[in-house]
Amino acid sequence: MKVPLTLILIAFSFTGSAWATQPAVPRAAKPSISVPQTEVECKAHGGNWGALGLFSVGCNVKTTDSGKICSNSNDCQGVCLAPAGSGNGDKAKGTCSAYTADFGRTSRVEHGKAVWLNVE
Template sequence: MFKRILPLLFAATLVACAAPTERSATHGGPDTATVTHEADCARVGGEWTQLGRAPVKQCLRQTTDAGKACSDSQQCEGQCIAPEGTTDGAKVGGACSVDTNSFGCQQRVRDGVASTICVD
């Protein structure tokens, strides 16, 4: 039985450790679509680089909506970031991030509530 489960556990671990893909912004068009290849990244003006600890390269792009008021990351090309000094759990308005990098620790706003998220 263990021989059957081991490959499944290994596959699940690989999926869980894979770098997150970029999501489209709710107002997205071709320039904000998911970018998973170096050529597509260059086409949208991004930098094909390693982000986070995973040995996988991703497209890092500057966002066109940086600083726009938001209450959830679904409203941004990148992330909805809480104002500096906000306490986790506080109801707050955020601002869209300057780029699409979701790695490191960020205090994001989701449904109008701040919470710190750390992504390796």
């Protein structure tokens, strides 16, 4: 028995999921942390007021997720630090930083891989 092509196409259109694309799984938002805007507020919250890199001054706030295992900086209030001895591009799990800002020569974990950076 021959089935016309039109009937086959109609049948597939009712299945819906035969060729349907799956929606993207949303990535969790970076955990938020309140960053004080004045030196007095900063010190009251246990932060360090001073230079943040080469061009700004602000509050470097202690995080509440310090030491948590991470595979990306979006997993942390601060950044995801690579373990000591990780090579650039090595597969790695890191730990969340103790403070929100991390400057200078640093090794982070992004998308499950160690990345060496100079952050200014």
